[in-house]
Amino acid sequence: MIITESLDNKPAAVTLEPLPDGTTWLYLRKNAKQVEADTGDETPDAKPWQCETAIGKLGADRSGETADTINAKFDDWWTYAAAWAEDEPMPTVQEQINAIYDTLAVMMGV
Template identity: 30%
Template sequence: MKVYYDSQPEKILYQPLPDGTANVYLRKNIAQAERSTFNQDKEEKQTVWTADEKNIQTALSKDDVEANFDQLFLTADFPSPTLEERVAVLESAIAEVTSNG
């Protein structure tokens, strides 16, 4: 998702949570840009920072997030499988193993 900031954002914003996980914002393509707004038929230009941003919640440490930044950014949009989906995959694998003996 493209986001806008008034000041230059950090590549990684790591926010530890009380349960031991962290809310993490991953940002790529950080660049300065000019944004136009119109106020009473008058165009006003403002310098802003833009970035492609993804958000994840993880149990990884900040160092692990930094070390795996590219992979995390690529997979951030993929939802984690539900417990039911994980069990279904395991049941399917067990059924295949037992039927092929």
């Protein structure tokens, strides 16, 4: 899946985010550039970075992949991540909030 992302610092081309189940989120970024921000009076000098980001998920069988190995074949990985689609739809914001409330209730013993 490809999105346009805004960040407060220059992004790395490859970011891996391991998950507890052994899978890993893969973020590939290209065409990063600083853009003018419409932040009002709060941070008048802010110039966020904007880039194209392809997001995919690596299975536990790809745990040996590193930013270096992925960067070596960046275009191939970009094609993979761009075509990647989740098996399940993303939860809605309300579903995410409900999950947080449920977790907090369990933690607090409510």
